[in-house]
Amino acid sequence: MTTVRIPPTLRPDAEGQREIAAEGSTVREVLDEVGERFPRLRARIFENGNIAAFVNVYVGGEDIRTQDGLETPVADDATLILLPAMAGGTLASLAGGASRPAEPASGTASTR
Amino acid sequence: MSGNTVPSGDTPPARRQEREGPASSLLDLVGNTPLVELKRLAPSPAVRLYAKLEGQNPSGSIKDRIAKAMVETAEARGELEPGRELLEPTSGNTGISLAMVARIKGYGLTCVMPANATPERRRLLKLMGAKIVESRADEGTNGAVQLALRMAEQDRRYFMPFQYANEANVRAHYDGTGAEIADELDRVDVLVAGLGTGGTLMGAGARIHESFPDATVAAAEPLPGDPVIGLRSLEDGYVPPILDVSRLDRKLLVTNAESVAGVRALLEREAIFAGVSSGAVVHVGRKLAEEVGEGVVVCVLADGGWKYLSAPFWAAEDVESAMENSVWW
Numbered sequence: 087m088t089t090v091r092i093p094p095t096l097r098p099d100a101e102g103q104r105e106i107a108a109e110g111s112t113v114r115e116v117l118d119e120v121g122e123r124f125p126r127l128r129a130r131i132f133e134n135g136n137i138a139a140f141v142n143v144y145v146g147g148e149d150i151r152t153q154d155g156l157e158t159p160v161a162d163d164a165t166l167i168l169l170p171a172m173a174g175g176t177l178a179s180l181a182g183g184a185s186r187p188a189e190p191a192s193g194t195a196s197t198r
Numbered sequence: 199m200s201g202n203t204v205p206s207g208d209t210p211p212a213r214r215q216e217r218e219g220p221a222s223s224l225l226d227l228v229g230n231t232p233l234v235e236l237k238r239l240a241p242s243p244a245v246r247l248y249a250k251l252e253g254q255n256p257s258g259s260i261k262d263r264i265a266k267a268m269v270e271t272a273e274a275r276g277e278l279e280p281g282r283e284l285l286e287p288t289s290g291n292t293g294i295s296l297a298m299v300a301r302i303k304g305y306g307l308t309c310v311m312p313a314n315a316t317p318e319r320r321r322l323l324k325l326m327g328a329k330i331v332e333s334r335a336d337e338g339t340n341g342a343v344q345l346a347l348r349m350a351e352q353d354r355r356y357f358m359p360f361q362y363a364n365e366a367n368v369r370a371h372y373d374g375t376g377a378e379i380a381d382e383l384d385r386v387d388v389l390v391a392g393l394g395t396g397g398t399l400m401g402a403g404a405r406i407h408e409s410f411p412d413a414t415v416a417a418a419e420p421l422p423g424d425p426v427i428g429l430r431s432l433e434d435g436y437v438p439p440i441l442d443v444s445r446l447d448r449k450l451l452v453t454n455a456e457s458v459a460g461v462r463a464l465l466e467r468e469a470i471f472a473g474v475s476s477g478a479v480v481h482v483g484r485k486l487a488e489e490v491g492e493g494v495v496v497c498v499l500a501d502g503g504w505k506y507l508s509a510p511f512w513a514a515e516d517v518e519s520a521m522e523n524s525v526w527w
Contacts, residue, residue: 094424139437149419149449167451169421171437 088116088160091167092127099126113143114156116166131168140171223302224256228266229374231255233382233496238467241484244492249464249480250379253472253502257298258291260375260500261361264397265295267370268359269303278357283308285356287333287346289315289323291501292361297326308356310346312337318508362438367397368404376405379496386410387493390483392475392500393417393449396441402498403445414490416448418475418482423454423522448486452478454521458511460484461503473501474509 090106100106101124110116121128131141136156143150144167150158160166221227232251240247252260272278284300286292289311300307307328311319314335323330331349333341350358361367375398379386389406391398403415443449452460460477464470472480476499483497514520 144451147421147451149443149451151443152446152449167421 089165090116090120091165093169095170096127096130096168099130100124110160113145113150113158113160116160142169142171224298225266225302227256228262230378236468239463239484241488245487246494247483247487248496250496250498252498252500257294258502259295261291261295263370263374264361264367265292265299267366268364269299271366272357280304282357283355285346285350285358287342289319293323293328297323297328301327310342312342362395363440365440367395368401368440371398371401372405375498376402380405380409383494385494386413386496387490388414388416388486388495390416390418390479391498392479393419395438398498399446400440414447416450416482416486417446418452418478419449420478421451421453423518450482452481455517456481458517471503472499473503473506475500
């Protein structure tokens with residue numbers, strides 16, 4: 087069974103779950119199964135059949151975009167992590183830890 | 199990573215020329231940072247692990263390279279002239295580097311940052327001559343970027359380098375960081391750098407691939423805690439325009455705990471006092487060194503540990519909990 091970790095921003099589309107157990111030998115198969123159970127989640131992480139631009143998917147802690155994409159193999163006990171794409175940098179790294187949610191960027195940069 | 203997509207044009211060379219006698223200003227001392235072998239951290243004698251010490255740039259970080267390059271490229275293109283004011287949304291290393299460049303060249307600098315940025319940052323930037331404009335704390339970092347963009351649009355006096363979209367950022371690492379490594383080493387199998395704007399990985403990565411086509415260019419990427427991830431909606435997502443992930447060979451997540459373990463290992467075994475992102479880079483460097491078994495692995499360490507001395511993780515037993523509410527690099 088593969089564990090799929092859901093980021094806070096996508097949990098409302100997965101009935102609030104932090105983790106979902108799913109089966110499959112590739113990222114595509116695992117996410118297909120997850121998508122069948124949570125269609126709203128599927129709509130958010132896929133875009134024209136591919137992983138949406140602002141979603142990052144990691145298997146074994148490594149981005150599938152530098153592996154085989156949706157065909158990246160997934161071991162049975164693997165963890166698949168979904169994350170929103172976040173630009174690095176230092177804007178918030180030096181801010182206090184008490185910051186609250188940022189507003190949507192509406193087409194402009196949302197950098198740290 | 200394929201092909202060379204490093205921007206060409208009228209960018210002044212970022213590398214310091216061979217210099218005799220004293221430097222004419224700190225700007226002459228940007229780059230040409232030391233490369234040091236980490237013999238005690240290498241997983242086996244068959245792998246030579248090196249660190250490029252970017253904290254030894256004049257203002258203390260790798261951002262000196264891009265601050266100088268972005269300003270001098272704009273000057274060369276006639277986009278920036280005396281009397282203009284530099285404007286950047288930053289409360290970090292880029293702000294400090296821009297403050298150094300601005301002060302030496304006689305420009306003003308305004309940094310836009312959320313009102314909850316730490317007092318230490320504000321004080322350092324002010325001491326270096328920067329003006330601070332606060333954006334609303336509850337709008338987070340987006341608020342700072344959007345306010346800076348509005349200010350630049352409304353007042354033509356402002357010039358915004360904007361490191362996330364400025365090709366001079368990439369060029370500085372192609373001409374500087376990458377070229378320096380390629381000049382100093384006969385072999386590079388792996389290059390690891392932290393993923394922020396993507397400038398180091400794109401620029402130095404392209405240059406390393408030119409000299410060592412089979413080298414692996416690897417990004418170390420922070421895995422923030424849930425409270426930080428929770429600040430981002432997908433609509434809020436952002437991929438810096440200068441970053442092309444398809445040109446990376448590897449992209450690995452590093453947890454806060456792994457980053458701090460890397461910082462501690464650097465300090466305890468090599469006496470190198472480095473910042474949090476450097477800990478992540480060394481973590482990935484050692485992992486890939488084990489994978490390749492033999493060869494040369496180069497880690498780019500972006501800054502020193504000084505700016506993190508007041509951080510809670512040094513003494514924390516549960517590093518993840520101590521760090522989960524903040525973004526560290």
